[in-house]
Amino acid sequence: MKTKDHHPRVRTLLTVLATAGAMLACTALEAGAQESRRRRRGTEEAAPVALTPEQVNQLTKIANDRKLNVDDLLASAKTYMPSGRHDDYVLFSSGGQSGQIFAIGVPSMRLLRSIAVFTPESWQGYGFAGDKDPVLESLKINGKPVNWGDTHHPALSETKGDYDGQFLFIGDKANARLGVIDLRDWETKQIVKNPLTISDHGAAFVTPNTDYVIEGGQYATVLGYGYAPPEEYKKMYRGMVTMWKFDRTAGRIDTANSFALELPPYWQDLADAGKLASDGFFFINSFNSEMAVGGIEKGNPPFEAGASKRDMDYLHIIDWKKAESAFKAGKAKKINDFPVLMLDTLVAEGILHFAPEPKSPHGVDVTPNGQYMVVAGKLDPHVTIYSIEKIKSAIASKTHSGTDEYGVPVLDFDAVMEAQVELGLGPLHTQFDDKGYAYTSLFLDSAVARWTLGGEYDKLNAEQPWKLVQKTPVQYNIGHLCAAEGDTVSPDGNYLISMSKWSVDRFLPTGPLLPQNFQLLDIVQPGTVMPVIYDSPIGVGEPHYCQMIKADKLQTWKVYPEIGWDAHKQRISPDAPKKGDEGVTREGNKVLVKMTAVRSHFFPEHVEVNEGDVVTWRIVAAETAQDATHGFCIGGYNVNLSLEPGEYTEFTFVADHAGTYPFYCTEFCSALHLEMMGYLHVKPKAGAAAPAPEATTETASKK
Amino acid sequence: MSGFLSTLIGPRVPVEELRAHRVRYLTPTLLFMAARVLLLVSIFFPYWHMELEAPQYPDGLYLTAYVNHLTEDVKEIDGLNHYIGMRPLGEAAALERAVAIWAIIAMFLLVEVAAFIHSKWAVLLAIPAITFPIAFLVDLYYWMRTFGLNLDPEAPLSSSVKPFVPAVLGEGGIGQFKTYADLGTGYWLAVGAALLTVVGFYFHRRAYRPLYLRMKQAGAAS
Numbered sequence: 014m015k016t017k018d019h020h021p022r023v024r025t026l027l028t029v030l031a032t033a034g035a036m037l038a039c040t041a042l043e044a045g046a047q048e049s050r051r052r053r054r055g056t057e058e059a060a061p062v063a064l065t066p067e068q069v070n071q072l073t074k075i076a077n078d079r080k081l082n083v084d085d086l087l088a089s090a091k092t093y094m095p096s097g098r099h100d101d102y103v104l105f106s107s108g109g110q111s112g113q114i115f116a117i118g119v120p121s122m123r124l125l126r127s128i129a130v131f132t133p134e135s136w137q138g139y140g141f142a143g144d145k146d147p148v149l150e151s152l153k154i155n156g157k158p159v160n161w162g163d164t165h166h167p168a169l170s171e172t173k174g175d176y177d178g179q180f181l182f183i184g185d186k187a188n189a190r191l192g193v194i195d196l197r198d199w200e201t202k203q204i205v206k207n208p209l210t211i212s213d214h215g216a217a218f219v220t221p222n223t224d225y226v227i228e229g230g231q232y233a234t235v236l237g238y239g240y241a242p243p244e245e246y247k248k249m250y251r252g253m254v255t256m257w258k259f260d261r262t263a264g265r266i267d268t269a270n271s272f273a274l275e276l277p278p279y280w281q282d283l284a285d286a287g288k289l290a291s292d293g294f295f296f297i298n299s300f301n302s303e304m305a306v307g308g309i310e311k312g313n314p315p316f317e318a319g320a321s322k323r324d325m326d327y328l329h330i331i332d333w334k335k336a337e338s339a340f341k342a343g344k345a346k347k348i349n350d351f352p353v354l355m356l357d358t359l360v361a362e363g364i365l366h367f368a369p370e371p372k373s374p375h376g377v378d379v380t381p382n383g384q385y386m387v388v389a390g391k392l393d394p395h396v397t398i399y400s401i402e403k404i405k406s407a408i409a410s411k412t413h414s415g416t417d418e419y420g421v422p423v424l425d426f427d428a429v430m431e432a433q434v435e436l437g438l439g440p441l442h443t444q445f446d447d448k449g450y451a452y453t454s455l456f457l458d459s460a461v462a463r464w465t466l467g468g469e470y471d472k473l474n475a476e477q478p479w480k481l482v483q484k485t486p487v488q489y490n491i492g493h494l495c496a497a498e499g500d501t502v503s504p505d506g507n508y509l510i511s512m513s514k515w516s517v518d519r520f521l522p523t524g525p526l527l528p529q530n531f532q533l534l535d536i537v538q539p540g541t542v543m544p545v546i547y548d549s550p551i552g553v554g555e556p557h558y559c560q561m562i563k564a565d566k567l568q569t570w571k572v573y574p575e576i577g578w579d580a581h582k583q584r585i586s587p588d589a590p591k592k593g594d595e596g597v598t599r600e601g602n603k604v605l606v607k608m609t610a611v612r613s614h615f616f617p618e619h620v621e622v623n624e625g626d627v628v629t630w631r632i633v634a635a636e637t638a639q640d641a642t643h644g645f646c647i648g649g650y651n652v653n654l655s656l657e658p659g660e661y662t663e664f665t666f667v668a669d670h671a672g673t674y675p676f677y678c679t680e681f682c683s684a685l686h687l688e689m690m691g692y693l694h695v696k697p698k699a700g701a702a703a704p705a706p707e708a709t710t711e712t713a714s715k716k
Numbered sequence: 717m718s719g720f721l722s723t724l725i726g727p728r729v730p731v732e733e734l735r736a737h738r739v740r741y742l743t744p745t746l747l748f749m750a751a752r753v754l755l756l757v758s759i760f761f762p763y764w765h766m767e768l769e770a771p772q773y774p775d776g777l778y779l780t781a782y783v784n785h786l787t788e789d790v791k792e793i794d795g796l797n798h799y800i801g802m803r804p805l806g807e808a809a810a811l812e813r814a815v816a817i818w819a820i821i822a823m824f825l826l827v828e829v830a831a832f833i834h835s836k837w838a839v840l841l842a843i844p845a846i847t848f849p850i851a852f853l854v855d856l857y858y859w860m861r862t863f864g865l866n867l868d869p870e871a872p873l874s875s876s877v878k879p880f881v882p883a884v885l886g887e888g889g890i891g892q893f894k895t896y897a898d899l900g901t902g903y904w905l906a907v908g909a910a911l912l913t914v915v916g917f918y919f920h921r922r923a924y925r926p927l928y929l930r931m932k933q934a935g936a937a938s
Contacts, residue, residue: 031753043901
């Protein structure tokens with residue numbers, strides 16, 4: 014009798030097919046289920062507003078009680094952020110003499126956080142990690158601690174001329190240093206000291222793909238920290254610009270592949286890299302082409318007068334691709350062990366040209382298409398616009414009006430100038446939008462000028478090209494200004510910040526030292542509509558420049574990727590103590606503490622050392638929850654760390670004072686935060702019963 | 717074929733009979749096959765979820781149990797649980813999780829074998845697959861209860877949080893946390909497998925019982 018259900022191979026095939034089908038179906042089902050589970054707590058979208066007469070009455074009453082006019086109501090509606098709603102933009106602002114960077118949300122203008130760069134900052138645990146703190150070491154200049162910076166110009170890293178949200182650079186004017194910040198964790202990763210000059214100004218600016226970070230100098234000195242008396246100014250003093258090579262993979266400036274250009278001792282000022290049409294060039298303004306040496310005390314004209322005599326200074330036009338080739342061809346000389354392309358090389362290779370510019374100008378800003386360079390007059394009521402096409406053909410045809418004292422060819426002004434627009438008094442800096450407008454800060458007029466660009470921008474607005482359209486008063490003495498992505502190849506045309514230097518009467522008086530005033534302007538409407546919609550006091554330093562990036566471009570980590578993360582190296586550290594591996598070990602007078610911190614205890618809680626021991630302390634925050642940050646301080650030993658979730662830190666100190674030192678968590682972490690503490694016991698030398706036996710090991714008891 | 721063995725595995729179906737009533741004999745086979753597939757697939761999907769809500773966790777905390785492992789915010793939940801003296805979740809149902817995959821494969825094979833057995837004894841082989849969803853829930857409840865009721869009396873918050881039985885399904889609460897627990901796709905697949913097996917047996921009995929009785933009669937007659 015033949016008995017067979019059906020073919021076994023068919024059965025297997027059916028099973029496999031059915032399994033695959035079921036897997037697919039269930040995967041789709043599961044994805045939907047997950048989403049709906051997570052969405053249960055999603056932010057609620059606001060329903061469209063339709064005010065009832067009763068609500069209109071309420072609003073009117075509030076406005077009248079608080080003495081607000083309709084413009085004020087509109088301004089508050091444009092800037093108010095309901096709880097939990099995120100800002101559209103992040104403003105990265107220089108923090109001036111605070112040596113920090115401030116991150117501010119736009120349009121709410123709420124301070125999100127500061128980023129310590131050149132100044133130790135205790136909340137971030139920046140510079141408070143024991144005796145040989147790596148931050149403090151990196152801030153030393155000639156062996157001397159220089160624990161502050163005058164941060165001036167932040168520069169976001171760019172890809173094809175657009176912000177990519179990966180890195181942030183900032184210059185320290187006082188000490189000619191650059192800071193490199195990684196925007197995954199918003200922390201400073203590198204401090205680079207310029208080997209040629211003590212102070213600078215034209216930093217930081219990046220080339221369109223962040224191949225180089227440009228650091229222009231300012232006050233001429235003898236390069237390489239040398240000495241010469243002012244009588245030898247023209248002979249010995251020099252300006253410079255440094256091209257710092259940026260290694261994006263390492264997230265560090267590659268000093269070994271960086272170089273500088275020697276420049277005449279004019280005071281180089283702000284810089285901007287060319288892009289698109291002007292890619293391969295960068296531009297630096299200068300003043301004091303008079304080469305005044307001051308000496309008011311000897312009856313000479315002071316710098317302020319001597320450096321402002323001439324009607325024209327020099328716009329520096331630098332072909333950096335040629336400079337890079339010359340550097341790679343070995344044409345640089347070493348000064349203070351740093352490669353410098355000397356002036357004669359720059360002239361011979363056609364790397365450096367000048368164009369006359371009126372008069373002691375401040376900012377040079379390249380239009381989004383790279384076609385025009387806008388130079389703001391400072392002591393001249395115009396902005397002067399140069400065309401890259403005209404510059405290129407003048408260079409090619411050698412249309413020079415002469416050379417300067419150092420043999421640098423000076424291009425003929427009329428051959429390279431495209432237009433001049435009279436804006437008002439004290440034009441300083443220019444930014445751009447998407448409607449063919451440029452915005453220039455007017456320091457003396459205390460105003461922001463909106464004016465039209467020409468060329469391909471002409472069709473984007475109703476006005477004639479190269480014309481002033483509107484001047485909005487700001488309070489007061491505006492320095493830099495910043496429009497949303499307003500110095501990139503694609504400005505957003507959304508918001509504009511006036512970085513007003515004086516606030517005078519804008520806020521409650523805060524003693525004789527008053528905050529700066531960051532003012533938000535709405536630049537969405539064309540023409541003459543350009544109101545100030547928010548005033549924000551900055552009471553931490555005097556910021557200079559800032560940049561505004563679309564918030565969704567930032568790929569910020571919520572917590573460190575893994576527990577045991579070395580934030581300096583941006584990788585997990587093999588030295589990070591693991592749970593169950595904690596303890597205190599000793600070798601001679603060297604003590605190693607391995608500690609974990611997790612809500613709400615340190616492990617171990619007692620650490621015993623002998624007076625004079627060299628203590629290396631490794632501590633890791635074994636946390637993964639967002640915002641579950643711990644602090645760690647040892648009072649009296651100048652230690653305070655910020656241990657963000659997953660972060661690992663090592664510090665070393667000499668326990669040179671006997672006693673009992675409580676250590677505790679300095680960042681409120683949990684309901685039992687106050688209990689998150691322990692004791693460092695430093696046993697006095699005299700009290701030590703016997704000399705410490707060599708290479709013994711004592712491990713804290715483990716559970 | 718010995719009498720005992722044929723009583724145990726039941727009669728084989730003559731080819732003519734199979735051809736004549738293809739649907740009758742194919743139905744239980746296909747149902748069992750579907751059950752096995754669902755059971756196997758369930759390994760890859762979550763059986764149980766818990767969401768914990770508290771003001772300082774605006775995105776919530778999530779716990780997801782597969783038959784053999786726990787995922788999502790286990791570390792954070794363990795961290796919080798230490799305050800009330802609850803043991804780490806990884807220590808719960810360690811044996812069950814270790815053998816779960818093999819157990820499911822065994823159930824898969826048993827149902828496969830059951831399809832070949834055309835007597836009532838086939839049911840015995842399918843009992844694990846049929847009772848598995850209930851066993852899972854009972855085990856889950858057992859561990860939740862054991863963990864909830866055996867809090868470390870030396871824990872930081874033991875004076876303010878008393879032993880409790882967490883809600884295995886639906887809404888519960890502890891401290892500032894609200895908990896919501898529900899069953900996942902994997903669990904429903906296992907339930908589907910159990911139901912298909914039960915239904916399969918209805919058709920199994922309808923197909924094979926007459927054959928079985930006939931075989932018995934024939935046996936008694938000979």
